[in-house]
């Protein structure tokens with residue numbers, strides 16, 4: 001089969017012929033119609049991720065058709081249109097992932113290929129209102145944003161929510177999910193154009209985090225936020241406690257802009273804020289996210305679609321963060 005292979009750190013991804021995976025009982029082979037990128041794929045290609053091994057086939061997000069099953073008892077999945085849950089071995093706790101947690105696309109080979117092997121429990125029916133590309137865009141970032149907003153921050157109608165770095169794949173989903181839930185959503189972005197896109201998707205307003213006074217601008221717009229969803233950390237994070245309402249929840253799941261700077265801890269205890277970490281999600285989070293997408297007929301925002309063979313071009317685009325929403329690979 002054709003696959004996109006990472007042969008070493010800082011070497012371009014190459015498209016080559018590799019052996020098709022062999023199935024054990026409980027496993028299935030999915031003929032990938034479309035896959036999508038996450039920041040994780042970029043971090044791995046530049047050698048900045050734990051447990052990198054070479055060669056690897058990256059890709060956590062994929063949608064396609066089940067083409068082989070490893071056991072007769074799973075035969076009903078054959079020819080089914082599916083999306084794959086990349087959050088593997090989450091474990092027994094709903095609160096956090098267990099020691100055996102892993103993400104599809106490292107250590108196991110991922111979706112940037114003609115076929116991917118996964119376990120039957122990670123298959124879910126593809127939402128019928130979505131194209132292959134839209135369905136492939138959903139899993140990792142959609143799940144992470146869903147758990148951050150609903151499972152962790154307990155978002156509800158009327159909450160004032162701030163999404164930082166809305167151009168991110170996760171950021172665009174957090175915006176869409178929060179708007180669909182009836183929250184009043186504000187955003188930050190490093191691009192005025194992306195703030196305008198966010199408004200078209202239902203954001204009330206936004207500010208550019210590159211402006212010196214971005215936090216003051218937000219304070220003038222909103223008295224306080226109930227929820228802040230952030231995947232960047234970095235220096236701007238120090239302003240978040242001040243921007244929160246008493247009882248506010250700040251949920252973090254990434255560090256695109258570095259680490260957390262010194263914070264005014266007094267604001268955190270006096271306002272009784274909660275700082276919540278999250279990572280991807282449980283089986284139940286994934287099912288709830290798909291139900292939410294189906295019930296609200298939500299459509300992921302796709303920035304650009306590349307043919308599978310041009311995966312390196314897609315990663316290069318992610319490197320400079322010029323995208324709004326998801327970058328998708330099509331298996332033509």
Ligand SMILES: NC(=O)c1ccc[n+]([C@@H]2O[C@H](COP(=O)([O-])OP(=O)(O)OC[C@H]3O[C@@H](n4cnc5c(N)ncnc54)[C@H](OP(=O)(O)O)[C@@H]3O)[C@@H](O)[C@H]2O)c1
Pocket residue numbers: 037038039040140141144164165166167168169170171188189190191194209231232234236253254255256257278279280318321322323325
């Ligand atoms: N723990 C988990 O389960 C989990 C899951 C998914 C992602 N993540 C992490 O979350 C982060 C986002 O992932 P992704 O796939 O959505 O990435 P992505 O699509 O590549 O988005 C990156 C975005 O970060 C934003 N950004 C950069 N500097 C910023 C700053 N100083 N302040 C606010 N935003 C800033 C930019 O938003 P603008 O374009 O709007 O400026 C940029 O588009 C990554 O660090 C990723 O590793 C973690």
